[in-house]
Amino acid sequence: MTTKYQWNNIFLTIIVIVLFIFPFVTDSRTWTILLTQIFIFSILAMSYDILLGYTGIVSFGHAMFFGIGAYTTGVMLDRVEPTIGVFILSIVTGMIIAGIISFIVGLLTLRLKSHFYAMLTLALSGLFLVLTEKWRSLTSGNDGFTFRAPEVFKDRAVFYLVVLVCLVVTYILLRRFVQSPLGHILVAVRENEQRTKSLGFKVLHYKVIASVVAGVVASLAGALYAISLRFVNTSVLTMDITLDALLMTIIGGVGTLIGPIIGAGVIELSQHYLSGLAKEYPIFERWIIFFGILYILVVIFFPAGIVGTIRQAYYKRKKPHVVEGRSNSEDL
Amino acid sequence: MELLMNLTINGLATGMLIFLLAAGLTLIFGLMDVLNFAHGGLFAWGAFSSVWFYSLTESFVLAILGAILTGIILGFITEKLIIKPVYGNHVQQILITLGFMLVLTEMLKVVFGPNQIAAKTPAYFAGSWEIGDVIIIKYRVFIIVVGFLVFGIVQYILKKTKVGLIVRAGVMNKEMVQTLGININNVFLYVFIAGAVLASLGGALMAPYSGVIYAEMGMEFAILGFIVVVIGGMGSFPGSLLAAILVGLTGSYMAYYVPSLSLAVNMLIMAIVLIFRPQGLFRVKG
Numbered sequence: 001m002t003t004k005y006q007w008n009n010i011f012l013t014i015i016v017i018v019l020f021i022f023p024f025v026t027d028s029r030t031w032t033i034l035l036t037q038i039f040i041f042s043i044l045a046m047s048y049d050i051l052l053g054y055t056g057i058v059s060f061g062h063a064m065f066f067g068i069g070a071y072t073t074g075v076m077l078d079r080v081e082p083t084i085g086v087f088i089l090s091i092v093t094g095m096i097i098a099g100i101i102s103f104i105v106g107l108l109t110l111r112l113k114s115h116f117y118a119m120l121t122l123a124l125s126g127l128f129l130v131l132t133e134k135w136r137s138l139t140s141g142n143d144g145f146t147f148r149a150p151e152v153f154k155d156r157a158v159f160y161l162v163v164l165v166c167l168v169v170t171y172i173l174l175r176r177f178v179q180s181p182l183g184h185i186l187v188a189v190r191e192n193e194q195r196t197k198s199l200g201f202k203v204l205h206y207k208v209i210a211s212v213v214a215g216v217v218a219s220l221a222g223a224l225y226a227i228s229l230r231f232v233n234t235s236v237l238t239m240d241i242t243l244d245a246l247l248m249t250i251i252g253g254v255g256t257l258i259g260p261i262i263g264a265g266v267i268e269l270s271q272h273y274l275s276g277l278a279k280e281y282p283i284f285e286r287w288i289i290f291f292g293i294l295y296i297l298v299v300i301f302f303p304a305g306i307v308g309t310i311r312q313a314y315y316k317r318k319k320p321h322v323v324e325g326r327s328n329s330e331d332l
Numbered sequence: 333m334e335l336l337m338n339l340t341i342n343g344l345a346t347g348m349l350i351f352l353l354a355a356g357l358t359l360i361f362g363l364m365d366v367l368n369f370a371h372g373g374l375f376a377w378g379a380f381s382s383v384w385f386y387s388l389t390e391s392f393v394l395a396i397l398g399a400i401l402t403g404i405i406l407g408f409i410t411e412k413l414i415i416k417p418v419y420g421n422h423v424q425q426i427l428i429t430l431g432f433m434l435v436l437t438e439m440l441k442v443v444f445g446p447n448q449i450a451a452k453t454p455a456y457f458a459g460s461w462e463i464g465d466v467i468i469i470k471y472r473v474f475i476i477v478v479g480f481l482v483f484g485i486v487q488y489i490l491k492k493t494k495v496g497l498i499v500r501a502g503v504m505n506k507e508m509v510q511t512l513g514i515n516i517n518n519v520f521l522y523v524f525i526a527g528a529v530l531a532s533l534g535g536a537l538m539a540p541y542s543g544v545i546y547a548e549m550g551m552e553f554a555i556l557g558f559i560v561v562v563i564g565g566m567g568s569f570p571g572s573l574l575a576a577i578l579v580g581l582t583g584s585y586m587a588y589y590v591p592s593l594s595l596a597v598n599m600l601i602m603a604i605v606l607i608f609r610p611q612g613l614f615r616v617k618g
Contacts, residue, residue, distance in 0.1 A: 108607055
């Protein structure tokens with residue numbers, strides 16, 4: 001086991017080093033921006049996976065926390081001055097707000113059964129969207145507003161590196177989190193909530209922790225997203241963001257942290273190429289259809305996602321006598 | 333007074349449209365325990381196909397029948413391809429039907445074009461009656477009548493007929509019904525098709541009501557439908573009727589008296605109901 005982990009770590013380190021060197025080797029603006037986008041959505045998808053993959057709850061309100069991060073950063077950089085200090089402060093503020101709101105929302109909603117919870121998060125994020133649209137003095141309503149990012153980020157490569165650092169740090173912290181005893185309890189909740197409860201764990205307590213962690217990380221992703229566009233509007237709060245995170249998570253593999261990152265890469269890259277293809281072939285203008293079909297096929301044929309499927313194949317090859325303990329097709 | 337009457341009739345008509353949507357959802361969720369997020373897609377397809385049939389035949393009856401036919405075909409395809417592989421797993425149901433919803437919405441744009449389409453009200457429902465100062469739009473009355481009719485029919489079938497008995501028994505104990513020589517898979521297929529037909533019927537009636545249809549209307553109304561189902565208590569038929577009327581009426585009053593709240597009021601009702609009574613207003617007995 002240790003060797004496997006070591007190999008994994010070495011492999012990951014090499015990839016991260018390559019990614020760090022990337023902007024110094026090439027000048028391609030498109031790729032820098034595209035990769036930055038992938039990193040940002042990787043952070044969001046990882047945070048979603050804490051809920052879906054590790055705790056087994058489907059939230060439709062995840063865009064709410066993404067939006068909180070985006071708006072906090074946008075508003076603060078717009079109202080105060082766009083310096084690095086304010087930028088960091090705005091991220092921290094966004095995280096604190098997201099943490100408080102996810103705590104309250106979690107306490108209110110997590111007692112409900114899965115589908116009621118999904119509905120209620122949908123309703124609450126809908127409320128949030130309406131609030132943002134109506135609070136024109138703060139958010140400029142539907143149109144959104146542009147703001148100036150800190151001077152350093154004018155250089156796309158610098159921002160790329162900052163986002164990459166955020167991604168690596170988030171990954172390491174979240175991995176510590178899911179491998180901690182607390183993370184194992186979350187997995188226990190996912191696998192069998194009743195049994196976990198009867199073992200004496202306060203299930204609600206742990207679910208709320210998972211929801212706060214996911215909310216805080218999502219707000220970081222939102223803040224970085226706002227900076228990358230230097231613009232924020234209500235689209236950061238729509239269902240589309242939640243759906244993207246959901247799709248990235250299940251395509252990459254639920255219940256792993258690498259999975260959502262790979263999923264984010266797959267989705268962002270294919271979005272990029274499909275919308276590029278649309279210029280030549282009109283059929284690709286409706287590329288969302290391909291996503292819908294992909295969604296359906298993944299759920300039916302690869303419920304474990306890319307990473308999960310590879311992992312299962314690996315276990316089967318290595319130890320055929322061990323029954324894979326975790327099967328996503330059951331009830332995640 | 334006349335204002336209140338007008339608002340009430342508006343609210344009732346909207347409520348009935350939402351009820352038709354929610355009725356299908358209730359049927360599918362309450363009986364088959366399937367969360368169908370693609371329901372709004374079926375609704376939108378009903379609307380588009382009825383408008384298409386109407387422009388083709390100039391007959392409202394044929395347009396409605398066309399929409400129902402669309403509902404049957406789509407319902408059949410959906411159950412066979414999408415729902416069947418994921419029976420009994422809520423999370424996968426949510427994911428797969430969401431994916432199908434995307435496909436349905438985009439397919440609408442492929443088939444009918446991405447623009448909004450105007451929908452006409454048939455001549456005999458156009459116009460309104462005036463009773464004193466109260467103006468009653470005929471089409472709204474028609475919708476209200478259809479809504480109550482559908483409620484009565486479905487309720488009758490479920491409670492009084494043998495088909496309803498089989499369906500309810502199948503939900504309680506699938507294996508038992510199976511051993512009695514009834515093919516429960518077929519029963520579920522028919523229930524799903526019935527739900528899809530209710531959705532497409534709702535869409536077909538919706539089109540002349542709003543006057544304009546667009547591909548994204550499916551998701552908007554599906555959310556309303558879900559809110560209603562949750563408020564009413566998942567799977568409770570009278571519950572969703574009551575909740576639909578409640579949502580329709582508050583929406584209509586709020587749009588007039590407190591416009592700034594009108595967008596959020598449904599969500600608020602649902603949040604309050606869920607927090608204080610997570611099982612919904614009506615409890616479903618086994």
